[in-house]
Amino acid sequence: MTHAYTDAERAAIYKVIAERRDMRHFLPTPIAPDMLQRLLTAAHHAPSVGLMQPWRFIRISDPNLRQRMHALVSAERLETAEAIGKQEDSARKQAFLALKVEGILACGECLVVTLSDNREAHIFGRRTLPEMDIASVSCAIQNLWLAARAEGIGMGWVSMFDPAALSALLGLPPDAKPVAILCLGYVPAFYEAPMLEQTGWRQARPLADMLMENGWQPSPAHDAKESP
Amino acid sequence: MTHAYTDAERAAIYKVIAERRDMRHFLPTPIAPDMLQRLLTAAHHAPSVGLMQPWRFIRISDPNLRQRMHALVSAERLETAEAIGKQEDSARKQAFLALKVEGILACGECLVVTLSDNREAHIFGRRTLPEMDIASVSCAIQNLWLAARAEGIGMGWVSMFDPAALSALLGLPPDAKPVAILCLGYVPAFYEAPMLEQTGWRQARPLADMLMENGWQPSPAHDAKESP
Numbered sequence: 281m282t283h284a285y286t287d288a289e290r291a292a293i294y295k296v297i298a299e300r301r302d303m304r305h306f307l308p309t310p311i312a313p314d315m316l317q318r319l320l321t322a323a324h325h326a327p328s329v330g331l332m333q334p335w336r337f338i339r340i341s342d343p344n345l346r347q348r349m350h351a352l353v354s355a356e357r358l359e360t361a362e363a364i365g366k367q368e369d370s371a372r373k374q375a376f377l378a379l380k381v382e383g384i385l386a387c388g389e390c391l392v393v394t395l396s397d398n399r400e401a402h403i404f405g406r407r408t409l410p411e412m413d414i415a416s417v418s419c420a421i422q423n424l425w426l427a428a429r430a431e432g433i434g435m436g437w438v439s440m441f442d443p444a445a446l447s448a449l450l451g452l453p454p455d456a457k458p459v460a461i462l463c464l465g466y467v468p469a470f471y472e473a474p475m476l477e478q479t480g481w482r483q484a485r486p487l488a489d490m491l492m493e494n495g496w497q498p499s500p501a502h503d504a505k506e507s508p
Numbered sequence: 509m510t511h512a513y514t515d516a517e518r519a520a521i522y523k524v525i526a527e528r529r530d531m532r533h534f535l536p537t538p539i540a541p542d543m544l545q546r547l548l549t550a551a552h553h554a555p556s557v558g559l560m561q562p563w564r565f566i567r568i569s570d571p572n573l574r575q576r577m578h579a580l581v582s583a584e585r586l587e588t589a590e591a592i593g594k595q596e597d598s599a600r601k602q603a604f605l606a607l608k609v610e611g612i613l614a615c616g617e618c619l620v621v622t623l624s625d626n627r628e629a630h631i632f633g634r635r636t637l638p639e640m641d642i643a644s645v646s647c648a649i650q651n652l653w654l655a656a657r658a659e660g661i662g663m664g665w666v667s668m669f670d671p672a673a674l675s676a677l678l679g680l681p682p683d684a685k686p687v688a689i690l691c692l693g694y695v696p697a698f699y700e701a702p703m704l705e706q707t708g709w710r711q712a713r714p715l716a717d718m719l720m721e722n723g724w725q726p727s728p729a730h731d732a733k734e735s736p
Contacts, residue, residue: 289658300553329665339720403588405667405668412667418643430517432511439633439634439643440635467511476559481559492566493568494569
């Protein structure tokens with residue numbers, strides 16, 4: 281007895297995993313409410329440690345809020361550029377500043393994803409690894425990303441913001457925390473490869489570099505650097 | 509021009525998202541090496557902040573290592589039970605102890621997933637949110653989970669261990685960190701609902717409880733408790 285899906289089903293699943301992209305370029309076409317609901321339902325099917333379901337989704341429909349979120353991201357982009365310039369060099373800083381890092385004002389839908397409040401009540405599976413809450417939320421976001429790609433909708437996960445400032449803007453309780461600004465929208469085209477590869481920012485490394493057996497095996501390949 | 513997949517493809521993707529389960533019960537059937545490679549390749553297609561690819565996979569083929577990992581999880585299970593007993597009550601502690609929390613000795617393949625070393629070199633997208641590394645690793649694990657379900661293979665994510673002890677056991681460098689013991693294997697059946705619901709440990713809450721608009725909306729539903 282097998283529980284495997286059909287060849288066609290498996291092919292579709294491997295295809296969406298391979299073709300999902302972190303998108304920055306969007307068309308203004310709006311996303312229908314039932315489509316958004318379908319994508320959020322996919323996210324909500326995610327696993328969560330101890331079934332705590334720590335994800336919260338804040339839909340941003342107020343254009344003024346979008347503008348202020350965009351300003352927060354623009355400010356952090358400059359801080360990041362400074363930090364990269366200090367750690368590497370000014371050429372790298374300029375290369376970073378040439379990258380498009382978000383599509384907040386252009387995308388059809390903008391969501392903020394937060395970790396829930398009252399997470400300390402949840403001990404199961406996170407007594408020694410409290411960060412399992414963001415792990416669960418990330419699985420939900422990955423579900424949303426894959427469902428969106430299948431629907432022909434692009435998504436970008438923006439993490440370039442000061443979480444305290446975004447919390448203040450959205451009135452989060454002190455024990456909740458924003459971890460993502462998700463830009464969702466129809467796109468002119470999906471990137472054929474990750475945008476950071478296409479722009480020459482960084483080259484992805486092969487799976488073989490990430491595999492070990494029965495213990496850590498130090499290798500030059502495992503010693504990742506920011507530059508390729 | 510649409511980039512949407514066909515109805516059949518989309519149906520397969522929503523199906524696997526809905527039918528994926530955190531598994532604890534396995535058959536001893538081994539997993540073929542090319543199948544394992546396919547699943548790891550799906551994981552490796554994950555998004556990562558600044559393309560840092562912070563995931564590392566350690567395949568555990570040594571039965572003695574499995575035994576020692578099982579012992580680590582058993583020890584943390586008792587610590588977790590104590591902590592739940594203290595925070596809630598002894599009935600809840602007993603209910604926790606009645607749950608099956610791992611399948612390390614029974615599963616066909618056992619992987620440890622770690623955050624890479626040298627992560628501080630990566631500033632892009634994590635200057636203010638350093639936890640974006642575990643977010644990327646979690647997206648990789650979710651890809652693996654979905655691909656495994658489509659192949660008829662169950663997976664369980666065990667996070668009940670002392671990370672320092674597991675690091676020592678596997679010889680991790682001080683700046684790497686284990687975040688998952690993944691149990692992978694063929695299963696007698698996939699749970700029809702999350703095992704923690706089936707056993708009455710906790711009831712999942714509906715998506716509507718997780719949605720807000722333009723800011724945090726406090727509600728009794730958002731105030732999650734460990735008990736339903």
